[in-house]
Amino acid sequence: MVFSVPKMASRAGIVVVLLMLIAPSVSAAVDPDTIPRSTAPDHADRPEAILLEKTHIAYVASDQDTRMNGIIRYIEIISNGRGAYRLQQIRDDYLVTASSIPLMQSAAEIGKARDSLGASAREFSDETQAQMLRFNGSATRMQACIRSMANASAVRNANSPDGGLWLKNESSRLLLFNRESADRKRVIAELGKQGANTTLIRNISLQIDAQRPNIQGALMNKSSTALQSTNAEIKDLNREFHKNVADARNALAIAMKRDAIMAMG
Numbered sequence: 001m002v003f004s005v006p007k008m009a010s011r012a013g014i015v016v017v018l019l020m021l022i023a024p025s026v027s028a029a030v031d032p033d034t035i036p037r038s039t040a041p042d043h044a045d046r047p048e049a050i051l052l053e054k055t056h057i058a059y060v061a062s063d064q065d066t067r068m069n070g071i072i073r074y075i076e077i078i079s080n081g082r083g084a085y086r087l088q089q090i091r092d093d094y095l096v097t098a099s100s101i102p103l104m105q106s107a108a109e110i111g112k113a114r115d116s117l118g119a120s121a122r123e124f125s126d127e128t129q130a131q132m133l134r135f136n137g138s139a140t141r142m143q144a145c146i147r148s149m150a151n152a153s154a155v156r157n158a159n160s161p162d163g164g165l166w167l168k169n170e171s172s173r174l175l176l177f178n179r180e181s182a183d184r185k186r187v188i189a190e191l192g193k194q195g196a197n198t199t200l201i202r203n204i205s206l207q208i209d210a211q212r213p214n215i216q217g218a219l220m221n222k223s224s225t226a227l228q229s230t231n232a233e234i235k236d237l238n239r240e241f242h243k244n245v246a247d248a249r250n251a252l253a254i255a256m257k258r259d260a261i262m263a264m265g
């Protein structure tokens with residue numbers, strides 16, 4: 001297929017933005033040259049090495065959170081809310097993993113989680129490119145959305161005691177849970193105002209909210225195993241929630257088109 005120069009330039013711009021998204025996660029492992037070396041076989045599991053790794057991942061993941069939110073916002077705009085549900089699902093999975101790392105205490109467990117973050121970032125990048133092509137998106141405008149989100153984040157971080165590195169704290173999993181609960185309520189309210197039947201969507205959201213005591217218990221007991229088990233249940237429910245939201249939005253779009261056609265007749 002032969003592309004015109006403007007389309008090729010636009011596609012090149014999209015690729016650059018997506019590479020910016022992938023690169024931090026793929027390189028989420030701390031540069032080995034910056035870590036003090038030791039001949040001890042358990043060096044990687046020493047507290048200072050674990051702390052350094054966790055801090056680095058928290059920094060990268062916080063930055064990725066901002067980038068992903070900017071991209072999701074742009075895809076929502078160009079797709080009228082119909083093209084972002086997979087991106088939201090991938091972002092949620094990414095953050096669930098990132099916010100669970102502070103409770104991990106072994107290099108092996110953290111390394112596995114880091115690999116999962118890299119895989120999610122690549123999946124997010126692929127899905128973004130697909131939606132950009134589907135809805136004829138502009139790399140320049142997407143970058144503007146990312147910058148806008150980054151500026152808003154910088155303002156919040158200026159007044160934050162952790163400087164925006166909220167993902168470095170063990171409480172970050174609960175903070176994320178509460179943030180996502182508020183987001184779901186907002187989505188349900190918006191769909192309700194548009195006339196969608198939100199009964200099933202609301203029930204799924206309530207099932208997710210019911211997992212709060214399990215998260216609190218895992219954090220209080222510092223049990224990474226218990227937290228991972230709860231995360232698995234929440235991920236499945238999150239996927240179901242996002243899929244049903246997407247179906248509701250598609251149904252609303254079809255109804256609007258049908259009403260418009262009938263009005264013309």
